[in-house]
Amino acid sequence: MxxxxxxxxxxxxxxxxxxxxxxxxxxxxxxxxxxxxxxxxxxxxxxxxxxxxxxxxxxxxxxxxTADPRARRQVLWAMTVCFLISVVILWWAMSQT
Ligand SMILES: [Zn+2]
CATH class of the missing domain: 3.30.720 (Signal recognition particle alu RNA binding heterodimer, srp9/1)
Known part of the structure; x- marks a missing residue:
């Protein structure tokens, strides 16, 4: 099954x-x-x-x-982490100039 x-x-x-x-x-x-x-x-x-x-x-x-809700949460969490990292990188790049 x-x-x-x-x-x-x-x-x-x-x-x-x-x-x-x-x-x-x-x-x-x-x-x-x-x-x-x-x-x-x-x-x-x-x-x-x-x-x-x-x-x-x-x-x-x-x-x-429907996908397993736990799997969906993990995807959401991974997306949030990626987003935060890119924000930090952008902020760092802007503060260099
Ligand atoms: Zn039945």
Whole structure:
């Protein structure tokens, strides 16, 4: 299982469907909260996963693949550090003249 499709219910409970390759390279969707499983023969895996979460668990998810929030924070932090360094370098260069 490589991808996770998540949806959030009104009370804040997060439901998740994992998506990836099962036996014999078949693409499979599997719900982590019930024993629902579906084999995908062509596209639309995310859509099918969200459909199940909405119908069986009443949860609504976004149709875009979401990155791990921790990874996103790390990217943001790295960008902030780069920005600060360039500000310091600029300030230093200006103070030399
Ligand atoms: Zn389910």
């Amino acid at each position: 490589t991808h996770h499709i998540t949806a959030t219910r009104e009370d804040g409970t997060v439901f998740e469907v994992s998506y990836g390759y099962g036996a014999r390279q078949r693409r499979l969707l599997g719900c982590l909260h019930c024993d629902w499983e579906e084999q995908i023969t062509y596209g639309g895996a995310r859509h099918k996963g969200l459909d199940h979460l909405a119908q069986a668990h009443g949860a609504v998810g976004s149709p875009t693949m």
